[in-house]
Amino acid sequence: MGGFYAAVVVRGFRRYATYRTATAAGVFTNTVFGLIISYSYIALWDQRPHLGGYSEAQALSYVWISQALLMTMALMGGGGEAELVERIRSGDIAVDLYRPADLQTWWLAADLGRAAFHLLGRGVVPLTAGALLFDLALPAAPLTWLLFLASVALGAVVSFAVRFLLALSAFWLLDGTGVSQMAMLSGLFFSGMLLPLTVFPGFLGEVARALPWAAMLQVPADILLGRHRGSGAALALAFQAGWAVLLLAAGRALQAVATRRVVVQGG
Amino acid sequence: MWVRSTLAYRVSFLLTTVGNLAATGLDFITILLMFSHITVLGGFTLPEVAFLYGTCSTSFGLADLVMGSMDRLGQRVRDGTLDTLLLRPVPVLAQVAADRFALRRLGRIIQGLGVLGWSLARVDVHWTVGSVALLPLMLLSGAALFSAVFVAGGAFQFVAGDAAEVQNSVTYGGATMLQYPPAVFARDLVRGVTFVVPLAFVNWLPALHILGEPDPLGLPGWLDFASPAVALVCCALAGLAWRAGLRSYRSTGS
Numbered sequence: 001m002g003g004f005y006a007a008v009v010v011r012g013f014r015r016y017a018t019y020r021t022a023t024a025a026g027v028f029t030n031t032v033f034g035l036i037i038s039y040s041y042i043a044l045w046d047q048r049p050h051l052g053g054y055s056e057a058q059a060l061s062y063v064w065i066s067q068a069l070l071m072t073m074a075l076m077g078g079g080g081e082a083e084l085v086e087r088i089r090s091g092d093i094a095v096d097l098y099r100p101a102d103l104q105t106w107w108l109a110a111d112l113g114r115a116a117f118h119l120l121g122r123g124v125v126p127l128t129a130g131a132l133l134f135d136l137a138l139p140a141a142p143l144t145w146l147l148f149l150a151s152v153a154l155g156a157v158v159s160f161a162v163r164f165l166l167a168l169s170a171f172w173l174l175d176g177t178g179v180s181q182m183a184m185l186s187g188l189f190f191s192g193m194l195l196p197l198t199v200f201p202g203f204l205g206e207v208a209r210a211l212p213w214a215a216m217l218q219v220p221a222d223i224l225l226g227r228h229r230g231s232g233a234a235l236a237l238a239f240q241a242g243w244a245v246l247l248l249a250a251g252r253a254l255q256a257v258a259t260r261r262v263v264v265q266g267g
Numbered sequence: 268m269w270v271r272s273t274l275a276y277r278v279s280f281l282l283t284t285v286g287n288l289a290a291t292g293l294d295f296i297t298i299l300l301m302f303s304h305i306t307v308l309g310g311f312t313l314p315e316v317a318f319l320y321g322t323c324s325t326s327f328g329l330a331d332l333v334m335g336s337m338d339r340l341g342q343r344v345r346d347g348t349l350d351t352l353l354l355r356p357v358p359v360l361a362q363v364a365a366d367r368f369a370l371r372r373l374g375r376i377i378q379g380l381g382v383l384g385w386s387l388a389r390v391d392v393h394w395t396v397g398s399v400a401l402l403p404l405m406l407l408s409g410a411a412l413f414s415a416v417f418v419a420g421g422a423f424q425f426v427a428g429d430a431a432e433v434q435n436s437v438t439y440g441g442a443t444m445l446q447y448p449p450a451v452f453a454r455d456l457v458r459g460v461t462f463v464v465p466l467a468f469v470n471w472l473p474a475l476h477i478l479g480e481p482d483p484l485g486l487p488g489w490l491d492f493a494s495p496a497v498a499l500v501c502c503a504l505a506g507l508a509w510r511a512g513l514r515s516y517r518s519t520g521s
Contacts, residue, residue, distance in 0.1 A: 025432035032436035035456070036444045040301075040308075043451040047305040181286040185293065194297040201303050 004101070005109040012080075012113020016121070023121045026071065030126040034067040038134055052198035057137035058225050059196070064130030065221045066193055068123035072115045072152065073159045073216040075187040077180055080111050081163040085180070088170040097259055104251055108160050115156040139226055147233055151220040154240035158215040159187075161247030168251065171258040192218040212247060215240040270370055280371065287374030291328075294446060295320055295382055309448030314389035315478055316448065321383025322402075322470040323445040326409025327438075328375035333410075334417035336366045338431040341424040350518050360509060363421065390478065398477045401492065408494035409469035413438065415501035416464065422505070422512035441466045449475075450483050457484060465501065468494040 016023075038060055045056040054062065071078060084107060087093045096103055130136060139145065166179050173179065188194060190213035197208045197218045208214065219236050222228055228236040298320065302313045311319070340363055343349040352362045392398070420434030427433075441460065449457050449471050461467040461484065475482050476491035 019429060021427060022429040022432065025427075025430040029432045029436040029440070032440045033443070036440055036452075039452045039456070040447050043309050043447070044301055044305065047308065051304055178282045178286060181283065181290065185286070185290055189293055189296070194293060195300050199304070200300065 005105055008106060008109035009113040009116070012110040013117045014113075016114050016117040026122050027125045030067040030070065030122060031129045034064050034126055034130050035133065037063045037067075038130070052196050053227070054196065054198070054225075055137065057135050060130070060134045061136040061138055061225060062196055062221050064127050064134075064136065065224060066217055067130070068119075068127040069152065069155075069217055069220065070193065071118035071122045073155055073187075073191065074115075074163065075159075075184075075191050075193050075216065077184050077187075079159070079163050080107065080114060081167040081183075082180065084164075084167040085170040088167070089174055094262055097262065103259075104164060104248070104255055107164060108157070108248075111160045111163075112153075112156060115159075119152065137225060139224065144224065144226060147237075148220055148224040151223045151237060151240060154237060154244055155216045155220050157244040158212050158240060158247060161244060161251055162212055164251045165247065165254060168254045168258050171261055186213060187216070190214070191216045192221070196221075198222075212243040215243050283371040284374045287371045288378045289374075291324065291375040291378050294324075294443065295378075298446065309451035310480065311448040311450075311478075314386045314391075315480070316446070317382050317386035318390055318478065319448065319470055319474055320446045321379050321381075321386050322405060322409065322474060323442055324379030325376055325383060325406050326379075326469050327413050327442040328372065328379050329406070329410035330413030330417060331375060332370075332372045334364055334414045334421075335372055336364060337417040337421035338424075338434055339363075339366060340421045341427075341429055341431045344425060344516070345429070347518055349516065359513060360418070360421075392478060397492075401473050401477060405470060405473040405494055408498040411498035412466065412469050412494075412501055413442075415498070415505035416441070416466075418502075418505040419508050422508040425512035425516050437464055437466075441469075445470050448480075454483070461486070465497050468497040 041059050041063055042056065045051055045054070045059050049056065051059070070076065074081075084093075087096065096106070099106075131138060163183060166183050169179050190197075190208050190211050192208075192214065197205060197214055199205075200208050209218065219228075219240055223233055223236060295317075298313075298316055301308065302316075306312065308316060340349070343352070343363075349359075352359050355362065416437050417434070420431075420437065423434065424431060441464065444452065444456075444460065445466060449467070457467070461472075472482070472486070472491045473494055474480075476488070
């Protein structure tokens with residue numbers, strides 16, 4: 001059965017790999033945005049050195065890591081959830097439920113394939129461009145990069161789990177527009193895409209750092225920047241894994257309730 | 268038709284407009300969060316940055332309302348549905364613009380005007396007849412400039428069907444850039460948005476005049492009033508690009 005879902009992962013990867021011009025265009029856009037945000041951060045860190053505990057080089061690295069992870073974590077949408085919502089709305093979901101594969105695991109596998117493609121296709125080049133244009137604080141130790149990859153993988157699962165939950169709401173709402181908009185808003189703001197969560201003041205910062213969106217960008221970025229080391233890194237990964245398990249379980253429970261609601265027309 | 272169809276679902280329309288308002292407002296919340304740590308950014312105070320933000324957001328919102336559907340063109344070229352538009356006795360540009368005309372985009376304009384109003388109440392400016400007249404002029408010229416970029420981006424999609432994202436880097440990227448004072452950016456980047464894609468005429472140059480701030484490029488003062496002329500030239504160029512693009516269109520399958 002594991003081999004079956006691995007095949008779904010590979011298909012998910014290949015499916016997105018077909019859009020080469022779109023990927024190149026996306027890389028260009030990520031790089032332009034990285035450039036613009038970098039300058040605003042330089043101005044900010046000039047005024048307040050070590051804001052949020054970052055040096056200027058670390059803050060700039062944060063910008064390019066966030067551009068590299070934007071599509072992997074589907075922080076502005078663009079994951080497979082729109083398709084899932086559409087299948088729920090149109091009733092095609094009945095066909096999916098009839099298959100000898102688990103709905104959540106199937107979509108998780110497809111989404112991990114998508115995430116892996118975007119990490120390579122839209123992550124590597126902008127990060128390299130950023131490293132060429134600015135003085136970044138990227139680590140040399142291979143272990144840190146491995147920890148980062150593990151953290152990205154966990155973040156991708158959390159990101160999927162959140163979007164799966166939101167997509168299932170279509171069983172009740174039938175219209176995904178409002179929900180996907182909310183997902184985009186919270187994804188952008190609470191992941192630390194606009195500004196690192198360590199810069200958020202006071203109570204807002206504490207809440208933001210505890211929410212699942214922190215697992216998608218803030219935690220992987222901090223691991224790569226070497227802010228979590230040793231037991232701290234283990235704790236950070238555990239934070240991500242905790243949210244992943246909790247949200248996947250919630251998705252599973254909601255899926256059980258939702259599938260009981262399905263009424264197949266004419267069947 | 269699209270207006271009526273969106274207004275048919277009143278609650279949904281209200282929710283998406285509010286959502287749009289919140290989504291576009293996140294940028295300003297980021298700026299507010301930044302100013303919770305500092306008092307001056309690139310030589311500008313918060314009300315001054317809010318002035319840049321408000322003017323840029325309003326202009327962009329107006330252009331987005333009219334021309335924001337342009338990024339859908341690539342998809343129409345790919346799946347061949349553009350042919351339907353060619354058969355109708357209405358200019359294709361007008362049809363593409365009206366395609367899925369999204370009234371919810373009013374959210375961005377409302378939000379932009381809100382921030383602009385807040386900044387006008389707080390900003391320390393010596394108003395003259397010239398600068399009062401400059402304000403509505405820059406909003407409209409800015410909208411025309413952004414529209415020209417949208418149309419040029421549309422024309423580009425005739426050539427590169429799935430490259431709609433490149434357009435985003437100029438439209439959304441440009442709009443993000445104009446929210447910050449020009450002194451924040453590297454000189455070459457400022458030159459690029461002044462002379463290559465002349466987005467600096469949307470708000471930077473006229474705003475520097477109104478706010479009485481120095482221009483990092485040291486350009487002659489009359490350029491602050493050149494926005495309408497620049498917008499006119501850009502619209503003409505975008506129009507030409509659009510016609511060239513449309514003429515080069517080959518339907519899929521041929």
